Amino acid sequence: MARIIVVTSGKGGVGKTTSSAAIGIGLALKGHKVVLIDFDIGLRNLDLIMGCERRVVYDFVNVINGEATLNQALIKDKRVSSLSILPASQTRDKDALNKENVGKVLDDLAKRFDYIICDSPAGIEAGAMMALYYADEAIVTTNPEVSSVRDSDRILGMLASRSRRAELGLEPIKEHLLLTRYSPKRVEEGEMLSVEDVEDILAIPLLGVIPESQAVLKASNAGEPVILDTESDAGKAYQDVIDRLLGETVEFRFLVAEKKGILSRLFGG
C-alpha cells in the first residue's frame, strides 16, 4: 500500500516545499518509488526546487481535466530514477482541483508508487484542504515562533476533522512534527520557542528538527534539494528525518548552539 503523506503548515513560507523536495529525494535514494505532487496551484515552486522547471510540459491540472495522461505529466528525476514529480500549473486558478478527480489521480499513483508526497499550499482554504484530504500521514512543518505554532495547531484540527479518514471514521491521520529553521542560538537568547515548547503545545511526535542553514538557500538556487548536500547540517538533519520515517530511532542533532572554538573564531568557521 502506498503511503500518502501531506507536507502542510497553515502558515506560509515555513519550509514545506524545501522539506517535500528533501524528503521525496531522500526516500527515493533509499530505493523507494516516490512521487512528489505540487498542490500549490498557481504558484509552481516545487519544480524549481527540484531543478526540473524547464522540463514541465503538462501539469497536475491537465491530468485532472483529462487533457494529459499521468505518463505525459510525470517528470522523472534525472538524479534518482525512482522519483517522479507531478508539477503544479502556473496559469490555472486555485479551484481547478476537485476531490473526486484528485482521488482518482491518487488511486492511479498509488498503484505505481510506494510514497506519494503532497506539497501543500499555505493557508487553510480549499487548496490546503485538498492536499490533506486523502493523506494517511501528515508532516506538520512548523517554525519555532508563536504564529507558526498556532497555525500548525489549526491545521492539526483540520487533519482530525476535515480529512477523508476523519469523515469515514477511519484510523486518524498519523501526525509528525517537523521543526524547521531552528536556530539554537536564538532559542538560547529567548527570541524563539524551544523544541520542548513547541512539542508541549502541539503534543504530537517529533519527526525532525532542521536547523536554520545557509545551505538551504544555496540548494534552492541550484535546484538541488538540500539533502543531497550531505556535508551540510540541514542535509544531515533531513537524512535523519528519512531514517525516522522508515522506522529507525535516530538521536536528534543540531539542538544546541555551537560554541565556536578559538581557532574557528580566528579563521572564521
Add this chain to the structure above:
Amino acid sequence: MAEASIEFKGSSFTLSVLHLKTSTLSDFRDDLKKKVAQAPDFFYLVPIVVDIERVDSSIDYQAVKLLVEEFKFTFVGFTGNVPKAQRKLIRALGFSFVNSANSAVSRTKKVQASTKAVKADEEIVAKVKQTQIIPQVSLFTDKIHRGQIRSGQQIYAKDQNLVIIGSVSAGAEVIADGNIHVYGSLRGRAIAGAKGHHQAQIYCQNLEAELVSINGNYWLSESMEQHWNSPAYIHLSDTELVSSKLI
C-alpha cells in the same frame, strides 16, 4: 460544642478483585458473562475492585465500570501496580483507586502505613470541610473528550460538565453548562455555567487561558497572574471570579 455527627475510622474488608487480562472489552464482557452465568446469585451486588495492572493504560475506564455494573456487581474502584500518573488519571476521571495491602506498591511502604492512615483521615475531613464551602455541581453528567482541542475548534457540553483529557490550545474554545475540567493545559477560552449556573467551576492542570468565564463573569489572561502556569481552579464568589491553587 455539640458532639460531631460523624466520625471517620479505618477498617479492613475483604473485597473480590477482578483481574482484567484483555483490553478488548467485548472479550472481557463475554468472559464475565460466562463466569456470572455459573453462579448468578453468588455475584449479585458483590463489591468488586478491578485490577488493571495487565492491560493497556488507555482502556476506557468508564466502559469497564459500566460492564461490571451491567452484571450486577457493585463497582468499588480500580487497583493494580500501575504508574502514579495512571492512578492520578483514574482519580481525575472520578473513580476510586484502591491500594491493596499486598500489592508491590504498598509493601514497600508498609512501615509508614500507620501514620499514613491517620493522615488519610485528616485528608478526608479536610475534603469534607472544603466541599461545604464550595458547593459542587453534581447534577450534571460528564461529556468526556480525549485528546487536544486545537486552535479554531469549539466544543460544547450542553447540560453537562465537560472533561477534557488533553490540552485546550490557544484559539480553541470549550463551553459547558456545568463545570469544565482540563487534564492538561488550558490555553484557549473556557466558558463554564454557560446557561447561567453560578456554582460552575473551571479546573485545569496548567492555567494559561485567554479567557475564563463563569455564568457571564469573565477574566482575561492579565487577571490570572496569581496562578498562571500552575494547576488552578476558578469559581465564583458572589459575582467575583476567584482562582485557587488546585494541588
